[in-house]
Amino acid sequence: MARVLIVAEHNGSALNPSTAKCVTCARSFPSDGVDIGVFGAADQAVANAAAMVEGVDKVIQVSADSSAGPVAAVLAPQVAELAAGYSHVFGPSTTFGKDLMPRVAALLGVGQLSDIMAVDGPHQFKRPIYAGNAIVTVTAPEDRPVVATVRTASYQASEGTGSASVETTDANASLPTHSRFVELRSASSDRPDLQTAAKVISGGRALASAENFDILYKLADTLNAAVGASRAAVDAGYVPNELQVGQTGKIIAPDLYVAIGISGAIQHLTGIKDAGTIVAINKDEEAPIFEVADIGLVGDLFKLVPELTAALEQS
Amino acid sequence: MQKIMVCIKRVVDYNVRIRVKPDGSGVATEGVKMSINPFDEIALEEALRIKERGEADEIVAVSIGTSDAQQQLRTALAMGADRAILVEAEGEIEPLSAARIFLDLVQQEQPGLVILGKQAIDDDCNQTGQMLAALWDRPQATFASELSLSDGKATVTREVDAGLEVMEVELPAVITTDLRLNEPRYVKLPDIMKAKKKPLDVRPAAQLDVDLTPQFSVIQTDPPAQREKGIMVSDVAALVNALQEKGLI
Numbered sequence: 001m002a003r004v005l006i007v008a009e010h011n012g013s014a015l016n017p018s019t020a021k022c023v024t025c026a027r028s029f030p031s032d033g034v035d036i037g038v039f040g041a042a043d044q045a046v047a048n049a050a051a052m053v054e055g056v057d058k059v060i061q062v063s064a065d066s067s068a069g070p071v072a073a074v075l076a077p078q079v080a081e082l083a084a085g086y087s088h089v090f091g092p093s094t095t096f097g098k099d100l101m102p103r104v105a106a107l108l109g110v111g112q113l114s115d116i117m118a119v120d121g122p123h124q125f126k127r128p129i130y131a132g133n134a135i136v137t138v139t140a141p142e143d144r145p146v147v148a149t150v151r152t153a154s155y156q157a158s159e160g161t162g163s164a165s166v167e168t169t170d171a172n173a174s175l176p177t178h179s180r181f182v183e184l185r186s187a188s189s190d191r192p193d194l195q196t197a198a199k200v201i202s203g204g205r206a207l208a209s210a211e212n213f214d215i216l217y218k219l220a221d222t223l224n225a226a227v228g229a230s231r232a233a234v235d236a237g238y239v240p241n242e243l244q245v246g247q248t249g250k251i252i253a254p255d256l257y258v259a260i261g262i263s264g265a266i267q268h269l270t271g272i273k274d275a276g277t278i279v280a281i282n283k284d285e286e287a288p289i290f291e292v293a294d295i296g297l298v299g300d301l302f303k304l305v306p307e308l309t310a311a312l313e314q315s
Numbered sequence: 316m317q318k319i320m321v322c323i324k325r326v327v328d329y330n331v332r333i334r335v336k337p338d339g340s341g342v343a344t345e346g347v348k349m350s351i352n353p354f355d356e357i358a359l360e361e362a363l364r365i366k367e368r369g370e371a372d373e374i375v376a377v378s379i380g381t382s383d384a385q386q387q388l389r390t391a392l393a394m395g396a397d398r399a400i401l402v403e404a405e406g407e408i409e410p411l412s413a414a415r416i417f418l419d420l421v422q423q424e425q426p427g428l429v430i431l432g433k434q435a436i437d438d439d440c441n442q443t444g445q446m447l448a449a450l451w452d453r454p455q456a457t458f459a460s461e462l463s464l465s466d467g468k469a470t471v472t473r474e475v476d477a478g479l480e481v482m483e484v485e486l487p488a489v490i491t492t493d494l495r496l497n498e499p500r501y502v503k504l505p506d507i508m509k510a511k512k513k514p515l516d517v518r519p520a521a522q523l524d525v526d527l528t529p530q531f532s533v534i535q536t537d538p539p540a541q542r543e544k545g546i547m548v549s550d551v552a553a554l555v556n557a558l559q560e561k562g563l564i
Contacts, residue, residue, distance in 0.1 A: 011477070071482065072445065073454050095475040099457045102410065102442035106449035111411045111530040114440045128539070129438050130327075134335045134342050137535040144530075178485040179454040182470070186478025195476065199563075223564065231494070241460065241495065242478045247439070248494055250476065256563045266332065273539065277561055279554065294545040295557050307551045312564060315555060 002031035002122045007079055007091040007100065008038045008050050015049035017196050018092030018150075020157035023053050025150040026090055027158065028119045033057040036164075037082050039064075039075050051164040053157075059164050064171035069181025070096065076103035077173035083108060083145060087122070093149035093251075094195075105147035113138060113148035127151070131247040132270040152195070153253035153274045187240045189227075191217075194243060197226035199256040200275075202245055205232035206261025206283070206301060213238055215302070216260060219309045228252070230262045246271035261301045264289030281305065316427035316464070316486065318373045319362040322417055322444075323391055324352040325384040326437040335538045342536060351387045354432020356394075357492040360499040361462060362430050363395045370464050373397045375424055379408050379416050385515060392510035393502045399513070404520035404527065412527040414446035419523045421451060426487060428469070433458050433491040444491035454484035457491040 004026040009016035019036065026034045035058040036050040042061065050059045062078050079100070083089045089104060091097035093115045105112035118126040123140045125148070140146045194200060201220040207213055213227075220227045228245040229238065245252060247267040253274035260281045262268060269292055272278060280293035281301050290296045297304060327333060328348040336343050351359075362374045376391035376399045378384045388399040402416050421429060434441035448455035456462075460479070461472035464486075473480045474493045520527060548554045558564045 069482075072457070073448065076449060095458060095473075098441050099445065099455070102445035103449040103455065105442070106411060106414060106446035111409050112440075112442050112446075113531065114442065124534075130333045130342060131436065131439065132539055133333050135537045135539055136533045137537070138531045138533055141530055176452070176454070178488075179456075180483045182481040182483055184475070184477060184480045235495065240478065241474050242476060247436075248434075256558075273542070277558075277563060278542070278545070279558070290545075290547070292542050292545075294542070295554060296545060296547045297549075297551070297554050298547070304551055308554065311551050311555050315559070315564065 002029065002087040003085070004031050004034045004088040004090060005083060005086040006034065006036045007089070007097070008036050008046065009092050009094060009096045010038065010042050010046045012041055013043050013045060015046050016092070016094070017157050018094050018097070018152045019050065020053045020160070021152045021155040022090045022092055022150045023055055023158040024155040025116060025119060026088065027055045029122045031088070031122070035060060037062060037079065039078050040070055047166045049160070051166050052160040052162055054159045054162040056162050056164040059166045061166060061168045062171050063168060064175060071179045071181050072100045072103050073179045074175050075100055076107055077175060078171040079104045080107040081171060081173045086145060088146045088148070090148050090150050093151050097149045101147055101149050108145060108147060110144050110147055113140065113146065115151040116148050117151045117154040131267055132273055133266070151251065153251045186242060191220060192224065192226040194226040194228050194245070195250055195252060198254055199223050199225035200228050200252060200254040201225045201258045201260065202228035202230065202262060203233055203238070203260050204230040204262030205236060207233060207238055210238045215305045215309070219305055222309050222312045225256070230265070230268050259289050259293070260305060262289055263287045264292065316371045318375060318424060318426040319365060319371045320421065320424055320426040320429045321355070321359045321362045321374060321376050321391070321396065322429065322431035323355045323359065323376055323378045323387055324432070324435045325349050325378065325380050325387045326352045326435055329353050329436060335536055339535050339537060349383070349386070351390055352432050352435045354434060354436070354492050356499045357494070357496050358430040358432055359391055359394055359396060360497045361492060363500070364497065365464065371427070375400065375426065377402070377417065377420055379404055379413055379520070381405060382517070385517070388515055389510050390502060392513040392515065393506045394500060395506070397513065399515045401515065401517045402520050402523065403517055407529055408527065409529050409531065410440050410442035411446055411530070412525070413443045414450055415525045415527070416520065416523060417443070417447045418450045419525055421447070428486060429489045431489070431491055433493055444489050448489040451489070454488040455491070456482055456484050456488060458493040459490050460493050460495045462490060462496065
C-alpha cells in the first residue's frame with residue numbers, strides 16, 4: 001500500500017500554504033498515510049502548523065547541523081534519507097520544490113514527475129506540457145518510489161483541523177558544504193500574497209511605466225487583491241520579478257483575475273487558466289486575452305481603471 | 316576556469332502554437348519550426364559573456380537527440396561556442412537519462428561550470444540541471460538571473476517565488492538560467508559560415524555506459540479543457556454589475 005511523504009515548504013517561521021495543497025493531492029488516492037517532513041532550520045510553529053493540516057498522520061521534523069539556509073544540495077540528502085519506507089515523495093511545484101525535488105529523485109535513482117494536476121491512481125497522473133497546451137496522462141512504475149511536484153494551482157489547501165503527532169529525528173546523511181545561502185531580497189508588501197490571494201489584479205506592458213502601476217495598486221487595495229504582472233511588464237522594470245504570472249512565473253488560481261493592459265500571450269494564459277473568473281481590460285479588441293476572458297471591456301485603461309476603482313469604492 | 320559546458324535541447328519553436336493529435340497519441344511536431352530551447356540559448360549567451368570577460372577559455376555545446384539536433388548545435392557554434400558534441404539517441408530521453416549522459420560528458424570534459432536552461436519549453440520538466448548536479452555531487456544554482464565568478468566560486472542571484480535569492484557555490488557547479496539573465500545575441504551571416512568549420516562530434520548514445528530506459532509511459536495526450544466563451548461589456552457600470560452578479564464584489 002502507498003505511503004506518502006510530503007516535503008514541507010516554509011520560511012523558517014511559517015508553513016507555506018503550498019504544503020497543504022500537496023496534502024490534498026496526496027489524499028486523492030488510497031494510501032496507508034500521509035506524513036509531512038520538515039527540513040532545514042524551522043521554528044516549532046512550522047511543525048505545529050503542519051500537524052494541524054487535515055489528513056496528515058505524522059509530522060517528522062528533521063534536524064541537521066547546517067545553517068546553510070534553504071539550499072537544495074543540503075536538503076536533498078536529508079529528504080532522500082527519510083524517503084526510505086515511502087512509496088511517494090511529493091513537494092510543491094513552487095521554486096522551492098522545483099529546485100529540490102529533482103535532486104531528491106536523482107539521489108534515489110528515479111525519475112521525477114513535474115506538476116501533477118490530477119491523480120488517476122497511485123501510479124497514474126496527469127500533467128501539463130507545452131505551457132499547458134497539452135495534458136499528458138503518465139504512468140509511473142510501481143516498483144520504485146514516485147517522486148513528484150504538485151501543481152499547486154490545481155489543488156485547494158487541506159483545511160487546518162488535523163492533530164497529527166510531531167516526531168523529531170536527526171539527519172544522518174553527510175551534508176555538503178559547497179553551497180551557501182547568502183540572502184533573500186524581496187520587496188515588502190502589505191498586499192495579499194500573489195500565489196494564494198482570492199483576487200489578483202495584473203498589469204502588462206500597456207501600463208508603460210512603474211509609476212503608472214499606482215492606478216493598479218489603488219484598484220487592488222480597494223478589492224483587497226494581490227498585484228501581478230505579465231512578463232513584458234517585469235522585463236521592462238515596472239515591477240519586481242516575483243510578481244510575474246505565467247509559464248515561467250507563478251501559476252495561480254484566484255477566484256477573480258483582472259488582466260489590465262495584458263495582450264494575453266500563451267505563456268501568460270498558462271498562468272491563469274484555473275482562475276475562477278477572468279476579467280480583461282484592453283484597448284485592442286483583437287487581443288488574445290479576450291479569448292479566455294469571462295468578462296471583457298475594450299477601452300483606455302488609464303480612464304477605465306480609475307473609474308472602476310471609484311465605482312467599487314462607492315458600492 | 317578552462318571550460319564551460321552548455322547543454323542545449325532542440326525543441327518546437329517558441330512561436331509555434333502546437334496541436335494535440337486527434338487520436339490522443341501525442342503532439343503534432345511534423346514539419347514545424349524547431350529551435351534551440353530559449354532558456355538554453357540564454358545559457359549559451361551567458362557562457363559567451365563569461366569567455367569574453369576572459370574568465371573562461373573554451374565553450375563546449377552539447378546536445379542529445381537525433382541527427383537533426385546538429386542544426387541547433389551549428390547555431391550554437393555560430394553564436395560563438397568553440398565546439399559541439401551531439402550524443403545521438405532516438406526517442407524520448409527523460410531528464411534523468413539526459414542527466415546521466417551529461418554526467419558522462421562532464422567526466423570526460425571536466426568543465427568548471429555547466430550552464431543550461433531551467434526548463435525545456437516542450438516538456439516543461441525543469442529537472443535536468445538539478446539531476447546532473449545531484450549525480451555529479453556538485454552544487455546547483457537554479458533559475459539564475461545574475462551570475463558572477465571569482466576565486467573559484469560563483470555568486471548567483473536566483474529568481475524565487477519570494478523575490479531574489481543570492482547564493483554562493485563552489486566550482487565546479489551547475490547553473491540553470493531564468494529569462495532575465497541576459498538577452499541572447501543574433502547570429503550574423505559570416506559567423507554561420509565560420510561555424511561550418513568548427514568541430515561537431517557525433518557519438519551514438521549506445522557507446523556510453525548509461526541506462527536510458529524511460530521510467531514513465533505517456534498513455535494519452537489531450538488538449539486542455541477550454542474555458543467557456545465570455546461576455547463583452549460596454550462600460551465600467553456594466554462590468555461592476557457583472558461582477559456583482561457573480562458575487563465577486
